[in-house]
Amino acid sequence: MEAKDLLQNLDALTADDGSQLLESVTGNREAALLALAGEVQKQFHGPVIEFCAIVNAKSGNCPHNCSFCAQSSISKSPIAVYPFCRPEDLLAAARAAEAGGAHRFSIVTSGARLTKKELLMACETIRLIKDETSLLPCASLGKITIDDAHLLKEAGLIRYHHNLEANRDFYPRICTTQTYNKRLTTIMTAKEEGLEICVGGILGVGESIHDRIKLALEIKNLRPDSVPINFLDPRPGTPLAAQSLLTPNEAVLTIALFRIIMPYTNLRMAGGRVKVLGERQAEAIKTGLNGLMIGDYLVTKGAAVDADRELIASLNLTPSVAGKGASVYN
Template sequence: MIITDTPIETLAGSILDGASISSEQALALTALSGASLQSLFAAASRVREHHFGNQVSLCGIINAKSGLCPEDCAFCAQSSHHATGVACYPLLDQDTLLAGARSVAGHGAACYGIVTSGSGISEGDELEQVCAAIRAIRAEGRIAPGASLGTLTKTAAEQLKAAGLVTYHHNLETSRSFFPQICSTHDYDDDVATVQLAKQVGLRVCCGGLFGLGETMAQRVELALTLRELQVDSVPINFLDPVPGTPLAVMQQLTPLDCLHTIALYRLILPDVHITICGGRQRNLRELQSWVFLAGASGIMTGNYLTKEGRQPADDLRMIEDLGLVIAKEMLR
């Protein structure tokens, strides 16, 4: 069923009845401003509450292997193509990975992501080390293990699933039409194939993007529609925090309202998909960080990011409590 009415409240009601927003309607919503933009936030919040109630979910990550990545992604501190001075180290040992999981769980997070730099995980010892850590995390039963290891082979995906991995994270980063401006060392279809493969072996898939790279609002909508087509389970939304030494070091595209506008669009396009706000929220949202939930987000990443410090978990917990929301004990969706 496709929506035919365009007023925001009518649109929200139709979405709650199970209809899908069209690309034309989504593009029309990108032009909103002022009081109309506030109405969009209200509609997105209504849709979020319908699907998730007053619950929000936390996640956390560990930079398990850092630097020396052969990909040339224009935003990335860990690319070997850029002189960023980022710390470089091999895969962390199991005890360190397990300690990270315990720490994240202690702050109320439901999902813990083991993130490695590079094009993809090396099958053999490196993959087995990750699988061993996943088994140890599952054995403790405090938090659901996730991983972001680059592109996957079917063998690697099956081994991760057998080890007890719950969620595989692999961002498309941006729309297909803008991707060539951001990365030249692999094809967009390589990323799409990894998302499809992870779903095929039965993993929950977390896949989203990074905004503020120079893309248009229309290209943000394009990415959202791709994610809807791929039927991903969770969408992480990141906002560029420019890294000195990268080609995007001086990029300053976003305002807090731009960020909230994007979140609200994604909630209406992906009404029942868990949406988590991750990197760059402190820099880009500033005093409006708490508005992410009012604009339709159903979760946030807490603690540190890959190469930059994040917000203190205690501050995030206080913010959530002040909004009258509660932290879900398990992953949403």
């Protein structure tokens, strides 16, 4: 399929087309692929980028064995471990994110799922964020039931985040304590309750470029409102501590592939972006991003907010200030 045909048939992009995209990468046609992604970006997205931020509301002691995660049961990484934070402390973090220009703010917790008490604390925090800031509340709280999702939505939650992390075939190589299907169930539970969904993955954990294409197609099938793209920043004490970083070229090409496969969806660059892309973040944004996670991540430091503002200004982009989400799936 030619580039112009791909551009006209993005809704019907299939795994076979994904394989042709792969051939364009391996056939020394990277420039054409990046140009196509840039064309898609211009056609479907304006000069606006959405800032979001997160807070680690409950850290460490996760029973799962995700090989990339410093908070997992098998990690020996020296991180802070603490229970669910007080809602007023989380509100303070939200206000700081708002002052930095964030449009969305997500409460993120470690562990398989929250206890009933923790869920109620999360709901209280969401109400505070909704009532006392202009931020759109998001959450990433692990497994939820339909009743949990209902409580969260009633409290004011807009969007629920739960990553696939990797495609179905590769996934068992990075986690065996939670199945891929259970991840899908959580995502569809949130969607069934009417919450927007944010679904992404982590790149650079040993997967191939073909694995990344498969992941993008699997995410697309879920019709997400937002897709966070994370890059592995190897943590000491984890099974992937010695994993080589994804190269900047690989990162930019993968973003291009994600943009072509998901032309309408909000793609946001999240964890590991500074470490992996460095000075090429601007190129990555132009290639296919319309969202950026600012501030610190779960257990690692992020870029300085002023540096991100300068980066966006250099690209003549405007931070988003209003709106519930830009996905055509709403």
